[in-house]
Amino acid sequence: MSLERSIPPVLRPLVRAYVLGYASSTIPRLLSLLLTHLIRKRKNNDKKKPNSLLSSAGSILLKGLDPQRFPTFCAALIGGSTLIEARDNSFPETSRIPRLARLLSSFIAAWFSLELLQSKKSDVFLGTIPYDTPNGVKHKATRYAGRTIDLTLFAVTRAVDVVVGELWSRHRIRRTVAGKWSKFEQAISSLADTAIFASSSALIMWAFIYVPERLPQSYNKWITQAAQVDQRLLVALRHLKAGTIQYGTDCYDEAAFLRNMCKDYGWPLHYADPIKSVPFPCEMVHMGRGGQSCELHALIRFVQTSILCLSTYVPLNIALVIRNPTRQSLIYAMKSSARSSAFIGAFTALYYYGVCLGRTRLGPRILGTSHPARQTLDSGICIGTGCAICGWTILLEHEGRRKDIGLWVAPRALATILPRRYALEEQWKETLAFAISTAVVFMCVGEQPKRVRGVFGKLLNQVLYQ
Structure with missing residues (x-):
């Protein structure tokens, strides 16, 4: 000072x-x-x-x-x-x-x-761009913009939050004075931050699976570590969406990486055969956790991810109060760590279980079990289901942190729909x-x-x- x-x-x-x-x-x-x-x-x-x-x-x-x-x-x-x-x-x-x-x-x-x-x-x-010359097509070096796009989207998100928040505040005052403030409007106020996070998470997780290049490299790496996902599973999902692997069709060469995955995890090789396995068993999605049970897999994911997050959150929260430690501050630090770890654990577990819901639990009851139906489920619907439900686990977090987390992920979500x-x-x-x-x-x-x-x-x- x-x-x-x-x-x-x-x-x-x-x-x-x-x-x-x-x-x-x-x-x-x-x-x-x-x-x-x-x-x-x-x-x-x-x-x-x-x-x-x-x-x-x-x-x-x-x-x-x-x-x-x-x-x-x-x-x-x-x-x-x-x-x-x-x-x-x-x-x-x-x-x-x-x-x-x-x-x-x-x-x-x-x-x-x-x-x-x-x-x-x-x-x-x-990069380089082509241009025509009398001697044929040549390329010249060019510089692209977009290096600061994440920073700009952060500023835009904050400005929108300020403007919308002010307009909503004035609307609330007018309605309250007039005695017309409704429970529906109160629900909108209470769930706004949750909805921002849930919708932002959906866009981010969709991009993580199908268009990872739209996410910052560091953010992509962090999600990969938190999800503990085998990259070959992501490749399989992209092949199914692109149609290069189709159920009921001989795709021997395209499915070679899945056979290697079966060998590494000790599964029968027919798991990787799109003719014999329609759809690919959920055990492949579980990656050795919980066997064939989708519910047990989700529970294991929750426990493992929560413990992993605790090892990060506990030292961080204790470091924030270590200069003036009291029994109350230490208890609060432990509770905050447990709450945040449970939130991340539930997010991961619910995302994976949502994928299983879409492809084997709920999806076939709606679209059927034919080869085209299975292809449709595994080419986007299963991932969309996981994306749609995982973000609502933010309700496990303290209300005060929801707005910070929601406004932190919103710019990254916007970046997935804009060119980098x-x-x-x-x-x-x-x-x-x-x-x-x-x-x-x-x-x-x-x-x-x-x-x-x-x-x-x-x-x-x-x-x-x-």
């Missing part, structure tokens, strides 16, 4: 933003590096030189100082919006001029700070969307800070005004 007092008040938001951005971009990578190092060391498989850990850590710390990375973006966004905001005490607080100045300064800062991030070139967004790479000349549209959304959010933080919900709203208020 003494160090912060030595900084001029006008520069404090900028410094806070830079420090927060630097910490958020380096600490997770350092922890991941340390965890990987410990795992390798435990397995006696660490062939790196003794100083490799320090070298890698130093590289992470230095990359965070790159002026085209996230910390500088945070400083430019927060600092710019406060430094160039016109402040004139001659205007009364009710005047629109300070409000417009705040809105304009936030818009300008958001526009140029995002352009700062977009200016950094990445090989992922480089697009023409560079269209980038101004993304920049405009980000600038408008950021201006709306910052404006709301300045005038109605409670309207920007969750941890993000509190954090933004602290960075900007405290």
Whole structure:
């Protein structure tokens, strides 16, 4: 705190933003590096030189100082919006001029700070396009946009939440004053965050199965680890949807990877034969857990995933209260860990059980058991069933966390229906969307800070005004 007092008040938001951005971009990578190092060391498989850990850590710390990375973006966004905001005490607080100045300064800062991030070139967004010449078709290098799409969708989601929340609040006040506020409207208010998470989860899990390239690589990897799924099962589902594997048809070559899966798990080889096995047994979906029982498999998934999550949540929640530990805070930390672990465990279990419901339990009772019906069930309906029901397990979480989790996954869900790479000349549209959304959010933080919900709203208020 003494160090912060030595900084001029006008520069404090900028410094806070830079420090927060630097910490958020380096600490997770350092922890991941340390965890990987410990795992390798435990397995006696660490062939790196003794100083490799320090070298890698130093590289992470230095990359965070790159002026085209996230910390500088945070400083430019927060600092710019406060430094160039016109402040004139001659205007009364009710005047629109300070409000417009705040809105304009936030818009300008958001526009140029995002352009700062977009200016950094990445090989992922480089490609070639064909063009005709007198000597035939040739290719030239081109750069695509989309590097900041996740950040933009986060801002857009938050701005929409602010606007819709304000409109709904005014609607509620009018209806309550008139004595017409109904139970249906109350239910909408109570379930809004749950519905946001459930629908977002459905889009994300559908993309994870069929179009994983639409998800960020790190997010895709995290889901794979949490789901503990054999990649060959995902390939089989994609083949069934594409029609390259069809029930009742000889697909010997296409099903070769399924025969290898049968060998690895000790199943009969006819499990992988789309002529003899219509449909493929649910035991293949279970991947060695619970045998042929879909219910036992779901229970095992719940227990295993919950225990796995506990090993992450317990140390994290205890670390948050370790500076001032009390019996009550420790009990709360354990309860919070158990609740969050149960939520993730139930999410995983219900997703898998939903797949089984769609393909063998409930689906055949509706569509029948013919080969075309089985093909239809396994080419999308079974996955859709799992996607539709798994997200409602968010009801196990504390009500206060539902809004944070819902607003965290919503931008990722939107990203699955938008291209992750697009023409560079269209980038101004993304920049405009980000600038408008950021201006709306910052404006709301300045005038109605409670309207920007969750941890993000509190954090933004602290960075900007405290």
